[in-house]
Structures are given as structure tokens and as C-alpha cells.
Amino acid sequence: MAKKKPKQVVSKPRGSRSGVQLASGNQRTYTIPDYRLEKPTFTVRQVRKGDEVRYEVSGELNSPVPPIRESKYLNRQQHIEIYRWMLLNRKMEAALENLYKQGKVVGGVYFGLGQEACSCASAFALKKEDWLGPMIRNQGSTLVRGFSPRDIMMQYMAKAGSPTKGRDASSHFGDIEERNVVSPISTLGDLIPVLAGVALGARLQGCNIAVMTYIGDGGQSTGVTYEGLNFAAVQDLGLVLVVESNLWAYSTPSEMQFRVKDLAERAIAYGIPGIIVDGTDACQVYDAAHEACERARRGEGPALIEAKMMRMKGHAIHDAADYVPKALLEYWRKRDPIARLENYLLNVKKWLTPDENRKLIAAVDQQLEADREFAVASPMPEPESAAGGVYCENGCHAIKPKYAMPKVKVRTAVRVKLAEAAVHLK
Ligand SMILES: Cc1ncc(C[n+]2csc(CCOP(=O)(O)OP(=O)(O)O)c2C)c(N)n1
Ligand SMILES: [Mg+2]
DSSP states (O other), rough: OOOOOOOOOOOOOOSTTTEEOSSSOOOOOEOOOOOSOOOOOOOEEEEEEEEEOOOOOOOOOOOOOOOOOOSSSSOOOHHHHHHHHHHHHHHHHHHHHHHHHTTTTSSOOOOOOOOOHHHHHHHHTTTSEEEEEETTTTTTHHHHHOOOOOHHHHHTTTTSSTTTTOOSSOOOOBTTTTTBBBBOSSSTTTTHHHHHHHHHHHHHEEEEEOOOEEETTGGGGGGGHHHHHHHHHTTTEEEEEEEEESEETTEEEGGOOOOOSSSGGGGHHHHOOEEEEETTHOOOOOHHHHHHHHHHHHOOOOOEEEEOOOOOSSSSTTOOTTSSSSSHHHHTTTHHHHHHHHHIIIIOOOOOOOHHHHHHHHHHHHHHHHHHHHHSSSOOOOOOGTTTSSSOOOOTTTTSSSSOOOOOOOOOHHHHHHHHHHHOOO
């Protein structure tokens, strides 16, 4: 009997290569949308004198602070909610700094000072069924996703009631049951393929979701960043990668980290959309994140958002950041994300009266004080429990399908190969 010719499997066209324009002849041009209303033009240069290494900043540092860019999507209430999350984010970190100085925090504390708009407004774009993979500066994203300040404070103090029950004294906690949060992974870039895997898992269960994670201007140089994002790109997985372009990676300025002008340009090489936003403008961050999440939920694949801002403290509490030029800090201090949004709500939109604002701030303070007291008074883990809750016990980590039972279709080519193998075995 004549062997039946295997049907040719033609892969269906995948997501469009975004931002590509065909110009005349062989030349192609690419566009990277830029939502910013101001494009800073300064550079940081390393200066060596003998054994001493310093950084100098040059360029325009006295330009006026730009206005907030009007959001295409957020309503009045949502603006106020984001503003509240940002306040909670900042004030909780201030409380953590005090707890550290009182010797109550076990380990270090990492801050997202100056990055609250990036964390809070991006996570605000996620829906319940989406997933988040926060990094060390995204305490704000973690709050937006439903962890309380007391959870986070107890975690830093390694208390028995903390998300990891005192087994980790830093930000390595998540919640795969309720909040859809993957625990941060310290090895920079490793969250990217993990989140791509979450999106793939949901896809196999018949659901396109948005999965959001973050990478720094330093961390994006790692190989796994490329591997994870490229995998998401070719599989059209809904990964929203927020590049926290905060000018420093520990004490390395971004001028010494990469040669492209803007990290969003990296998107061109992955064949996915890239966009630049002012990371200190919550409206820009939200709009870009919302658009990327909507695209992800339509099954059109990943997007890269570069949020330009400045890490306003040292790498962690142990780093005084003396290497950062003072003029640079001054420039960004004038662009404080909370002060800018507050001014927008009170003076530009008049969506909050000064009295309503005072009440909102007082309510945040009150919540934090109650949570701080609760966290401080809560017990440490019992010493006898130290060996428990570290390794999986009795299927405690059985992961059930979240969206539906996976539907795995065996592709024709694979089926033919399997049939051939079966014939061969006979
Ligand atoms: C693969 C890897 N290399 C090095 C480190 C050590 N490390 C932790 S944070 C950090 C700097 C990260 O800078 P950036 O990615 O710009 O993030 P930022 O701290 O500015 O938020 C380094 C080098 C690590 N955790 N993982
Ligand atoms: Mg950085």
C-alpha cells in the first residue's frame, strides 16, 4: 500500500513584527513610541584619578518639570486609587527603614523610592486572572496585588505570621493560590522565563492572560533575559516586561551597562512592541501597561515598556550611594512621582480638595501604624518548627489547573512520527 504522504503542517502566522515600516529599497525603519513629555539630555561619565573613581554628570539639569500626561483610560477614582497605593508604598518603606534601624528587620531592606509610579501604576493594569512577578523594588506592585503592609513588614522581620512563616527574611514571597504572584527570584532575569511559562500554562488551559514582571537596566544584560523574552515572543505569550531604567545598577551607571540609546530599542531585536514612558508619571506608566496587557490578553504576545526614572536611594539600606552625583539626585527629586501626581490631582484636575488629600494621607498613616504595631507585636516562629515548611510536605504544593483542564493537541507531524515509530517497533 502506498504510504500516505504526511500532511504538511503550516504554522499559522504569529504576532506581527511591531513598529516595522518598509521604506524604499532595502531599508527598513522601526518606531519606538515615546510617551514622555520631556527627554532628559544629560550623561554620566566615569572619572578616574589614581585609585579614586568618581562619576560626573553633564547636560541640561535645570529644565522645568513637565506636566503629567493625561491618561487615555483612567477615570478620576482610579487616579486617586493609584495615588493612594503610591503613598502606601512610600510610607511603608519609610516604616521599614525605621524598623531596620531599630534592629527589628532581619537582613536587608530594598527601596523603590522614586519608582512608586512605575510599580503601582503598572500592577494596577493587571486583572485578577493575570499574574505578577515582582522584583526587589516592587513593594508597591505587591501591595496593589493584595498583600498588606503587615504581611510585608512581618516578612522583613521573619515573623511566624509572614507569608513565608519566617523562612525567608526578605522579599522572596508570593501567592500562587489567590493573588497570582510568583515569588521574586534574586538571580536577575530568571523571573522572565518563569512568567513566560505561566502564560504558556494558561494558554494550554485555553486562556490568554497578561503576566507582568520587571527587570533593571543592569539585569537586562543577562542572557536569561534574552532567552525568556525571545521565547515569549515566538510563542506570542502575554508577557509584559517593565524595564526599570533607573540609571544605576548598584554603582554602575547605565552609560557603562549598554550601548543602545534607549533600552526600549531592544524590543526591535525581539520583534515585539517597545515603548518608552516617564517612570515618574503614573498616567504614562498605566496607559502603556494597560495597552500591553490588553494586547497580551488578545493573544498577541509580549511587549517591553521602558520606564525612565532614577533610583533615589542606594542599592539597599547598606549602600549610602555616595557615588551618585548630587546634581542628578536633585534633578529627579524635582520629578518626585508622588508630588507630581498630587499636584495633578489637587491643582490641575481639582479631583481632590486639600482637605480630602489630608484625610487620605492621614488614613494611610493610620493603616500603616496599625500594621506596624501588629507586625512588631506578632511572634517569631517556634524554634521547633524550623525544619518544617521548607520542603514540600504531603503534596502541599500540588498545583491544580487554574483556568481549565489543559487541552494539548498532538500536531499532525508529531502524530505521523509517533505512528511511524509504532510501525517500526512492530
Ligand atoms: C545574575 C545576577 N547577577 C548579579 C546579581 C547581583 N545583583 C543584585 S541586584 C544587582 C544590580 C541590579 O541593577 P538593576 O538591574 O539596574 O536593578 P536596580 O537595582 O537598579 O533596580 C546586582 C548586580 C544577581 N542578583 N543576579
Ligand atoms: Mg537599575
